[in-house]
Amino acid sequence: MTSLPLVGRDAELARVRALLADAIGGVGGALVLDGAPGAGKSRLLDEAVRVGADHGFEVRRAAGRVVERHIDGAVVSQLVGHHDTSPPAVHDAVCAAARRRPVLWAVDDVQWGDPASVAAVAYAARRLVGHSAAVLLALGAEPLGGERSAGSSATRQALDGLERLHIDGLDANAVLALFECIAGSLHPPVAPRVVELTGGLPMAVVELARLSTPEQRSGDVPFPDLPAVSEAMVRAFAGPLVQLPEPTRRVLCVVAAEPSGQVDVVARAVAALGESFADLEPAEAAGVVVVRDGRVVFDHPMRRVVAYASLALPSRRAAHRALAAAWSGPDDSAHRLRHRVAGAAGPDDQLADDLQLLAEHLQRSGRLREAVEAWRHAGQLSIDAARCAQRAKSSTEAQRQLDSRRDELAGPLSTLSKAELRVARVIAEGLSNRQAAERLFVSAKTIDAQLQAIFRKLAVNSRAQLAVLVTRHDMAGGGAR
Ligand SMILES: Nc1ncnc2c1ncn2[C@@H]1O[C@H](COP(=O)(O)OP(=O)(O)O)[C@@H](O)[C@H]1O
Ligand SMILES: [Mg+2]
Known part of the structure; x- marks a missing residue:
C-alpha cells in the first residue's frame, strides 16, 4: 500500500465500483486492468480492495511473480490455499466462497503469473454471472527479464473474452x-x-x-527535455529496446535526442554518423516508434527517455553534434545551439561566444527566462576565467530583471499566499467550494476561509470578478516566465 492519496481515476473507480455493486447483486463479473508499467494498475487494485473490504467483501489478493512463473498453482494457491489448477476446481472454489458473502479476488501482475493458474482463474472469471463474486486482474506489459516470452502471448490468450479497462495517463x-x-x-x-x-x-x-x-x-x-530516470523506469521501458539490433538502437538514440522527431533532420544526422535511417524499421515493427507526418514519434515519452539513456554518454554527445550539423537552415540557429551545448564534451570558447550572442539577442527581445539560461551556459562553457565570471554576472543580472518584471506582472495577485493563489485558480476555473476542496485535498471549511481572505485582499466580491483577475494575470504570463 502507498501513502499517496489516489488522484484522478474517477471513471476507472466508477467502473470498479459498478463491478462490485453488480457482484453484491448476484451478477458477478471480471475486469482486466491493463496499461503501461507505472500507469497505476496496482494502485487502483489497492483502492478496489479497500472499497471491497468496506462493503463487506471477502477479499483475496494474489500476485504473479517472475521467480514463481514456472511453479504450477503459484497464483491459485494465494487465492484458495491449494495448488489445484484445474479450472472447474478454481471455479467451484470462488462460487462456494461467494455463497457465504461477496468475494473479491484481486490478482496483480498477471503477466508474471504461472500459466496454469492464469488459465484457471480466467476460466472461473468468465463464469461468474449468478454468483456474488468479482475478479480484478492487473495485466502489465513489463518484460520478463530480457527474454521475449511466448508465455506473455499465452497469458493474453488465456484472458480472452474478459472485459478490459485500459489505465491511461493521468490528465x-x-x-x-x-x-x-x-x-x-x-x-x-x-x-x-x-x-x-x-x-x-x-x-x-x-x-x-x-x-x-x-x-x-x-x-x-x-x-x-530528457529528464533523468531511475533504474526502475529503465527496467519498465527498456524491454522492447534491448531486443532490437545494435544499429537500430543507435539510430533510435539519435531520434530520441531530437525533440521535434523531424524525419529530415534525423535522417541527415544519422547519415553523418555513418548509419542508415532504414535501420529504424525493426523499431517500427516492434511498435516502439511510428513515422507519421514527417516525424518519428515514440509510443510513450518514457520510451524516448530510456532509448536515449540506454546509450553511453559519448554516443549521446555524438548524436547531438550530428543533429547540430543537421539543423542547417538560416532559421535553425536555436536548434543548432541547443544540440551543440548538449554535444559539448567540455568548455569550448567558440560555442560560449555564440551563446553570448544568443543571450544578448534574447535579452533585447525580452525573452529573459531563456536569456538567463543562455548566459549561464555561456559562462559554464568559457575557458577564460574572466569571461566565465562576466557571463555568470550577466546571468544573475538577467535573472534580476526577470524577477522584477514578474513582480510587476503579478499585480494584485502578488498579495496572495501560494495556498490562496491555488484556491483562486480553481475557483476561477468555475469549481464549487466543495469541488475545489476535493481537487486540492483540503476541507471545504479551509476553502471557505481562504476564499474570504482572497476576496478581502483583492477587494472583489464575486467569483466572476476573481476569474477576470486570474485570467488577466495568467495571460500576462504572471509567474510563468
Ligand atoms: N491515481 C494515482 N494517484 C496517486 N498515486 C498513484 C496513482 N497511480 C499510481 N500512483 C503511484 O505511481 C506509482 C506507480 O503506480 P503503480 O500502481 O505501481 O503502477 P503499475 O502497477 O501500473 O505498474 C506508485 O508509486 C503509485 O503509488
Ligand atoms: Mg504494478
Whole structure:
C-alpha cells in the first residue's frame, strides 16, 4: 500500500465500483486492468480492495511473480490455499466462497503469473454471472527479464473474452495534484508540460516531482527535455529496446535526442554518423516508434527517455553534434545551439561566444527566462576565467530583471499566499467550494476561509470578478516566465 492519496481515476473507480455493486447483486463479473508499467494498475487494485473490504467483501489478493512463473498453482494457491489448477476446481472454489458473502479476488501482475493458474482463474472469471463474486486482474506489459516470452502471448490468450479497462495517463489536473503531493506547489500552467514529458504516467510524475527544483516548480526554469530516470523506469521501458539490433538502437538514440522527431533532420544526422535511417524499421515493427507526418514519434515519452539513456554518454554527445550539423537552415540557429551545448564534451570558447550572442539577442527581445539560461551556459562553457565570471554576472543580472518584471506582472495577485493563489485558480476555473476542496485535498471549511481572505485582499466580491483577475494575470504570463 502507498501513502499517496489516489488522484484522478474517477471513471476507472466508477467502473470498479459498478463491478462490485453488480457482484453484491448476484451478477458477478471480471475486469482486466491493463496499461503501461507505472500507469497505476496496482494502485487502483489497492483502492478496489479497500472499497471491497468496506462493503463487506471477502477479499483475496494474489500476485504473479517472475521467480514463481514456472511453479504450477503459484497464483491459485494465494487465492484458495491449494495448488489445484484445474479450472472447474478454481471455479467451484470462488462460487462456494461467494455463497457465504461477496468475494473479491484481486490478482496483480498477471503477466508474471504461472500459466496454469492464469488459465484457471480466467476460466472461473468468465463464469461468474449468478454468483456474488468479482475478479480484478492487473495485466502489465513489463518484460520478463530480457527474454521475449511466448508465455506473455499465452497469458493474453488465456484472458480472452474478459472485459478490459485500459489505465491511461493521468490528465493535467490529476498530474498537478499528484506532483504537489510529492514536491509541493507547482505553478499550474506548467502542469500540461509535465503531462507532455511524462505521458501522465504516475510513476514518471512521481520521479519528476522528486527530482524537481524550486525554479522548475515555479515555472522559472523549464523541465529538462530528457529528464533523468531511475533504474526502475529503465527496467519498465527498456524491454522492447534491448531486443532490437545494435544499429537500430543507435539510430533510435539519435531520434530520441531530437525533440521535434523531424524525419529530415534525423535522417541527415544519422547519415553523418555513418548509419542508415532504414535501420529504424525493426523499431517500427516492434511498435516502439511510428513515422507519421514527417516525424518519428515514440509510443510513450518514457520510451524516448530510456532509448536515449540506454546509450553511453559519448554516443549521446555524438548524436547531438550530428543533429547540430543537421539543423542547417538560416532559421535553425536555436536548434543548432541547443544540440551543440548538449554535444559539448567540455568548455569550448567558440560555442560560449555564440551563446553570448544568443543571450544578448534574447535579452533585447525580452525573452529573459531563456536569456538567463543562455548566459549561464555561456559562462559554464568559457575557458577564460574572466569571461566565465562576466557571463555568470550577466546571468544573475538577467535573472534580476526577470524577477522584477514578474513582480510587476503579478499585480494584485502578488498579495496572495501560494495556498490562496491555488484556491483562486480553481475557483476561477468555475469549481464549487466543495469541488475545489476535493481537487486540492483540503476541507471545504479551509476553502471557505481562504476564499474570504482572497476576496478581502483583492477587494472583489464575486467569483466572476476573481476569474477576470486570474485570467488577466495568467495571460500576462504572471509567474510563468
Ligand atoms: N491515481 C494515482 N494517484 C496517486 N498515486 C498513484 C496513482 N497511480 C499510481 N500512483 C503511484 O505511481 C506509482 C506507480 O503506480 P503503480 O500502481 O505501481 O503502477 P503499475 O502497477 O501500473 O505498474 C506508485 O508509486 C503509485 O503509488
Ligand atoms: Mg504494478
